[in-house]
Amino acid sequence: MSGVLARFGTAFAGLLVLLFFAAFAENFASLGNLAIVLKETAFLAILAIGFALALTTAELDLSIADVASLAAVATGALIQGGAAPAVAVLVGLGVGLGAGVLNGLTVTVLKVPSLIATLGMAAMAKGLGFMITQGVAFVGRWPREFTGLGRGSLLGVSNLIWWMAGIGFLAWLLLKWTRTGLHMVATGEADEAARLAGIRTGRMKRLGLALAGLLAGVTAVLLAASLSSATPNMAADHFLYAIAAVLLGMTMIEPGRPNIPGTLLAAFMLKALGNGLVLLGAPYYAQDIALGAIIIGSVALSATVMRRAAFTKKLNFRTAG
Amino acid sequence: MTTKLLSLRGIRKAYGAVEAVRGVDLDIQAGEVLALCGDNGAGKSSLVKIIAGAQPPSGGTMQWRGREVAFHSPQDALREGIATIYQDLALAPRLSIAQNVFLGSELTRGPLGLPFPQLLDKRRMVAEARGYLQRLNLPQADMGAAVERLSGGQRQAVAIARALRWQAELIIMDEPTAALGVRETAQVLSLIRTLHEEGRTVLLISHNMADVCAVATRVAIMKAGSKAIDRPVAGLDPDRLAHMVMTGQDMPAAA
Numbered sequence: 001m002s003g004v005l006a007r008f009g010t011a012f013a014g015l016l017v018l019l020f021f022a023a024f025a026e027n028f029a030s031l032g033n034l035a036i037v038l039k040e041t042a043f044l045a046i047l048a049i050g051f052a053l054a055l056t057t058a059e060l061d062l063s064i065a066d067v068a069s070l071a072a073v074a075t076g077a078l079i080q081g082g083a084a085p086a087v088a089v090l091v092g093l094g095v096g097l098g099a100g101v102l103n104g105l106t107v108t109v110l111k112v113p114s115l116i117a118t119l120g121m122a123a124m125a126k127g128l129g130f131m132i133t134q135g136v137a138f139v140g141r142w143p144r145e146f147t148g149l150g151r152g153s154l155l156g157v158s159n160l161i162w163w164m165a166g167i168g169f170l171a172w173l174l175l176k177w178t179r180t181g182l183h184m185v186a187t188g189e190a191d192e193a194a195r196l197a198g199i200r201t202g203r204m205k206r207l208g209l210a211l212a213g214l215l216a217g218v219t220a221v222l223l224a225a226s227l228s229s230a231t232p233n234m235a236a237d238h239f240l241y242a243i244a245a246v247l248l249g250m251t252m253i254e255p256g257r258p259n260i261p262g263t264l265l266a267a268f269m270l271k272a273l274g275n276g277l278v279l280l281g282a283p284y285y286a287q288d289i290a291l292g293a294i295i296i297g298s299v300a301l302s303a304t305v306m307r308r309a310a311f312t313k314k315l316n317f318r319t320a321g
Numbered sequence: 322m323t324t325k326l327l328s329l330r331g332i333r334k335a336y337g338a339v340e341a342v343r344g345v346d347l348d349i350q351a352g353e354v355l356a357l358c359g360d361n362g363a364g365k366s367s368l369v370k371i372i373a374g375a376q377p378p379s380g381g382t383m384q385w386r387g388r389e390v391a392f393h394s395p396q397d398a399l400r401e402g403i404a405t406i407y408q409d410l411a412l413a414p415r416l417s418i419a420q421n422v423f424l425g426s427e428l429t430r431g432p433l434g435l436p437f438p439q440l441l442d443k444r445r446m447v448a449e450a451r452g453y454l455q456r457l458n459l460p461q462a463d464m465g466a467a468v469e470r471l472s473g474g475q476r477q478a479v480a481i482a483r484a485l486r487w488q489a490e491l492i493i494m495d496e497p498t499a500a501l502g503v504r505e506t507a508q509v510l511s512l513i514r515t516l517h518e519e520g521r522t523v524l525l526i527s528h529n530m531a532d533v534c535a536v537a538t539r540v541a542i543m544k545a546g547s548k549a550i551d552r553p554v555a556g557l558d559p560d561r562l563a564h565m566v567m568t569g570q571d572m573p574a575a576a
Contacts, residue, residue: 179427194424
């Protein structure tokens, strides 16, 4: 029972909040509204999955949002200039991946702590974004080929939801079912033990940060496609939400460890919370206050879960003979 | 007829001007439990690190199964069949028993017999990890349990199971009972006996003379960087052994 509580306690709490909104916020529980919430979860969730993959190797990536904005601006500039959508998309992904690779090298080769390295990267990405746009937004009638990535749908389900599901599945498969993923987890859990077991921990950290960058690029392309525009701080609003989703996700499914199902569930809960507050007519700042409390609360909670896990009774080894 | 597994000749290790190991000759026979004793600073840790591949010697040669070898990393030593179980065990506390046994050398298989993608073969790893622990007389129900939930002796068993998984012929154990209580110490000593019965070779570094007398077949005592004594354990008691470690002199049995 306590195991179930540790794994799903936060999810139950989230469910109660959703039920509260369903009861008191008009329209909240309508299929249309929930579909919109799910669709809007996609940006935040994909960004958060990247953050979770880096965090799995015990590295923080605080540059995801600014890198995503920069990648969106780069993509937007190309589309605006009439470049082929495929080229623009590849450049957007490349900017994200490139920033992630640089972060990884800074952390593992130059030995700069990721907190600092990615903070620096965030500032540089932001500056470059403003440099490219000169502070104005790229907006226009962009080709359907490009905007369809975010606006289209398949089998009646928004493409955004398909992207989120596909990326979530791949990330989950990586962490739970491949050697590389397990080596990333081991690197994050016990760096020295992993190294002594022959795991190249530096490479795992570089991989985690590179994937965080790549997924920032994916988020950027989808954001630009959905909004038909690109501005130098378009992903900024998703930053705290993404971090909150990962941390809140760490309080469920696999308590104490960044995990993909928890992150996805938490991302949806956070978006639904924001949506519910808006429908209830709460002031715009209420969301930020709630978000901050959730970030602090989930870390406190997952630390408690860890403590409990460490102090449960020893398992029963039988000594034969 | 014993066969020489490892043979050290004139091994030296200097850290700047300090000579920690001064020309040590040491043979390890296949199947024996050799205890390496000595006071702090006698040079046993430096010697063990050289054998384990954790640091290179400043001089001397090392032969493994009659062939000269030079290890540049613990992985080199591991590939040859020398596994070291470090004092802090080098386990990942929050990974499961099976994951720890297979850490760095996981088994994979393609789904439905396809060659790609190679996914973790969790079922086989759990079954094999259980097998290794059974061989150590420690049947355990839950291979999915996190190692942090185990007692010190049980963790030692997981670390040894990993050495078995690597098919190590020489298992180096660095102070395996240093942090353990009485019952767990007994458990670890019984693990070492099991390894001995299986014909594995164990190099045991220990400060605990009672442990050495209980499980070792031979003891080498280091004093000031040199090997002072090398003899069978038979006929020794902990007090006499302690005296030998302190003085570096062999002592005739009390009348």
